[in-house]
Amino acid sequence: MTGSNISRRGLMQGATALVAATTAASPAISFEREGNRKVLVFSGGQPVPILDPHVRYDWSTRMMQQATHDALFKYVGNPPELVPWLAESHQISADGLTYTFRIVGNARFHNGDPLDAEAVRFSFERGLRINKGVAWMFKDFVKPENIRAVDARTVEFKLERAFAPFMSYLPWWYIVNPKQVMANQQDGDWGQKWLTDHEAGSGPFKVRRWDAQSIMHLEAVADYWKGWPMGADKRLAGVIYRVVREPAPRKAALQRREVDVITELTPDDFDQLKTIPGVRLEDHPGMTSFGIKFNCQRQPTADRNLRKAIAHAFDYEALLQIHNGAARLQTSPFPHAVRGHIDVPGVPRRDMDKAREFLRQSGTPNGGIELEYVHVQGLEDPRRIGLALLNSLQPLNIRVRITGQPWPTMVQRGSKPDTAPDMTSVYVTPLSTDPDTVAYQYHRASWGLYYGMSHYQNEEVWRLVDQARAETNWDRRAAMYAEVQRKIVDDQPEIFGMMANRRWAMRDYVKDFRFSPVRFTGEVDLYTMWIDA
């Protein structure tokens, strides 16, 4: 008996050891190395078809543009701060029309050419003339001929009219090397074809290998003019952006340590990764707002009281539940990270008494109507939010017809008041922290654009928005924007929804990830990151 017991125990121990051995052996791969330095591998689902910083931007594209280029300023931290980068100092004339920047003296492009005022001027001219990507930010305010390289280190912009948000967009205007770009020009294309998969920047990384669909390998610039924040000895050898289209293999690659950082996770994957040792999760309140836009020009939603009724009947808790709690409700049309944001008193929360009261004052006091709710086909969250809306409006005797449509169709419909749906769910990511970026979405000029689908009309708001973007004094601007926020909430052109968290999962040896909400959903600043192991 004893003998058999011992042998059974021995067997159990052996089995345990075997299991331990196989599990220990399974994460066979560790981070990539090159010499004695490490290579950080980042993975998301979106390719980078065009690297050219003046042609296109989205989260993955801009992450690579930021890594390979510099701009006059850079957004850093949370709340985002505008930090001088290529610009050493700047001056704004009293009338807000002339901006003068002094360029740092030691910045160099990757091929060794010095980065001077002419390169800055050229890059802005190129962006404006190509008229793609970032051009919309400035094209109504700056003419290419009014940008001047005063001397080797001074560049001057003369604006057509005062535009207070000017500086807040500068971080997205990356500087390229004019000599290299023009040497590769084909048929007067400003080097567009060449810059599709090449770069001519001065950033902390340069391109080593570029396959836009699968692997993009960047190599750290050893003597980067701005230096390395973690110290030259700890800096990475490079960064690889690996495209893994589907979330499940992406998560598997992180578990297997084939990659060090992943983004674009499903809420369930995120929760599962919480239990995996060696994985750290980053979960931060974002700046992308989700709202349900009413069509303010066509009945029945042209009726402010009906809109108010719906906004008070809506179940805001459902928004949080759908995101497993990883979201924050809006307290104003402006996301929290936008300058000048206020918590608007009386922003609607669920209150059925108020909802019924507003409905009684509306043109349809007993409900009995059907409203269309349109969301982007294939997106699960907005569809579920539609279901929550459907449930919320049942007590008011309002039916909701949920329609999923492809994004381009939805935008096409929203471009005119006659065709815009009664309610459309839209995500909007502001491009800067300046309040104008959000406020202008409620301006007449934004009618028909995807964020202007509500065709909101309030001349007083439009006047204030116009005034505020031309005002140079911040305190006066802030007061105007507070007024704008209150008035928009009062008019209820949309159900002010929530901002979902931005999420990444990374191995715990990845250091100095710095979140900044002004970057896009999956975008990170690769410059500060390194591997400690």
Next chain:
Amino acid sequence: MLVYIAKRVALFGLMLFGLVCITFIISNIAPADPAALAAGPDASRSQIEQVRREYGLDRPLPEQFARYVAGLARGDLGRSVSTSRDVTSELLRYFPASLELVLVAMLLGIAIGVPLGMISALHKDGWIDHATRIFAVSGIALPPFWFGLLLQLVFAVQMGWLPTSGRLSLMTIPPEPITGMLLADSLLRGQWSTFAEAASFTVLPAVVLSLPCLASILRVNRAEMVEALRADYVMCARAHGVAPWRIVAVHALRNAMLPTLAIIGLRYGWMMSGTVLVETVFDWPGIGLYAVNSAIASDFKPVMGVTLLIGLNFMIANLVVDLLYGVLDPRLREA
């Protein structure tokens, strides 16, 4: 024979033109605005119009179609709106990867399917036959997308034996392209370790892609073998005392191979289109992944290009099968 081939090729031309018409119509019925998508969400109207002009999307549809067909005649498949690159050169770049995957999967399918079919036929209604039947039915029924994810979980994450996705390790520099197929190139260049690595990356996607092919080859081959083994000439051969292995491997198999060959040809085409799913799961940078990425951006030129390329592959495979029929069956040669 030459006349026969010429006739077939002419027929291809017609079929390809039909395919061009259909894909063109479908992609233009789809309610999407590729110019707006390419210009980005914040683009102003003038920016969108500029993209539309640049890519000729502002022209009337008949004119766009005429231009597209004229381009095709020169081997120009147009330019992608989302990547601004020529579709032809992109396809040339991505096609070898898909072809490599399909060929490996095909080899797997034949190398396992044909013998298994033979064995099943020899043990008709025995346990081996039942086992392969279950295997074949599930092989056809398993959704490749799901099956791929499952294999990844088991062999990459749990066991850690094979890589999850991709074509090579991130730090491995691929061999100078000769064929564009990594397995072939690394062999031709004598880079053995690269070959082993590329092979390890090919295993999972090739298995997933080959399963339906393997299953149908197995079933068809089995049925034909059963049929052939019952035939008079087999009985005659037996009566003449021909060695049993020779009866099976030479006499019966040769006859059973004809329909099997047809299935192989068809399956080649199916596998080409199957790359869309498999490449997405395994991030295999081939035409399937290229098509998916383009379709998401409502970028129709690449999608049309991939469709045409797959159609062309179908046709070529069928032609090759027809010619091989002649080799295997002397009666057809004279006809």
